[in-house]
Amino acid sequence: MTWAVLVVIGACTYGLRASMFVALGSRSVPEWLEGPLALVGPAAIAALLGSMLFTHDGAVSGAPLADAVAVVAAFIVVRRTQNVMAAMAVGLPVAWALAAVGF
Amino acid sequence: MRTVHLQPRSVAHGFGGAAFEGVRDITPMVMGIVPFGLAIGAAIGASSLTSAEGLFSGPVILAGAAQLATIQMLDGGTTPVVVILSAVSINARILLYSASLARWFADRPLWQRLLLALPVIDQMHFTCAPRFERGDLDRSGRAAYYVGAAAWLVLAWVASQIAALLVGAGAPQALRLDLAAPLAMVGLLAKSATGRTPVVAAVTAGLVATVGVGLPLHGSVLVATLAGMLAGQASARVTPRAVEVSS
Structure with a gap:
């Protein structure tokens, strides 16, 4: 039964993935849809981030101070450097340093 | 209204160069998903699923949150219909990524589009859509960039789960690898928003x-x-x- 469940979930998820690849065909995206589609990225990233940082076990919960400071520091550094790798290069040491002093 | 360039302004990369660029650009995302892959591998090891079932769920679902929820629900004896509905609901956002990425491959034959749809997921959209919108990759360059990024992402995803299952997710808690995924995402948000x-x-x-x-x-x-x-x-x-x- 486990195998069957996994195959069905995989098939349904692939259906979601392939749906627009098949539906659009050689047609281009309607103009009215271009604006909203350009916002999928920032909106989805922020939604996932909000869910990761501020919820726990299905309830709203504040992010630990060290995590919040690390994330804000990472945001500022990437904003200035435009280098996404800097997020981890700065964020993780900030979290380690705060943990070392008891946060 | 944003202008979307479906035709290239210039061809800036060869096939190999574009593929390498895809690998390079998705690397921060890969570093973000490896700790998640390790955690899922550990969850598989701790569950009643066999290693084969657990590892099969990685590439077949190819979406961390849904995979983890599936493993936990199957382990807890949840009814199959509920497991399936929950996993597919968690993955519903993929429809939006499909709509966003499909337009860049609209001129490809159906069989190629069906293959290109296989790795559609958050990290692929976050990496590829902004790159394609710059408009300097041609038809072949876009495919190379996409395939390079997808190959590296899927390889790291599957390998991290196998590694955790084989040797245990033994990374010390103090390393805070759980923060890697949110940090990679906040970095991407800082750059793109x-x-x-x-x-x-x-x-x-x-x-x-x-x-x-x-x-x-x-x-x-x-x-x-x-x-x-x-x-x-x-x-x-x-x-x-x-x-x-x-x-």
Whole structure:
């Protein structure tokens, strides 16, 4: 039964993935849809981030101070450097340093 | 309204160069998913699923949150129908990524589009869509970039789960690898969300995802994403009028 469940979930998820690849065909995206589609990225990233940082076990919960400071520091550094790798290069040491002093 | 360049302005890369660029650009995302892959590998090891079943779930679902939820629900004896509905609901956002990425491959034959759809997931969209919108990759360059990024992402995803299953997710808690994924995402957000419209979309989506955490069928991320898109679009309509009035 486990195998069957996994195959069905995989098939349904692939259906979601392939749906627009098949539906659009050689047609281009309607103009009215271009604006909203350009916002999928920032909106989805922020939604996932909000869910990761501020919820726990299905309830709203504040992010630990060290995590919040690390994330804000990472945001500022990437904003200035435009280098996404800097997020981890700065964020993780900030979290380690705060943990070392008891946060 | 953003201009979308479906035709290249210039061909800036050979096939190999574009593939390598895809690998390079998705690397921060890969570093973000490896700790998640390790955690899922450990969850497989601790569950009643066999190693084969658990490892099969990685590439076949290819979406961390849904995979983890599936493993936990199967382990807890949840009814198959509920497991399937929950996993597919968690993955519903993939429909939006499909719509966003498909347009760049619309001129490809159906069989190629069906293959290119296989790795559609958050990290692929976050990496490839902004790169394609720069408009300097031609048809072949886009495919090479996409395949390079996908290969590296899937390889790291599967390898991290196998590694955790074989040797245990033994990384010390103090390394805070659990922060890697949010940090990679916040980095991407800092780079990509520039200008009023995407910022409004991001702030709205973040708030709705947090407040709506209790929505049924794990729907908060999808609902929040749609709410963010709507709010961003609304702000884009308001802004030009505001400028008009002030000028």
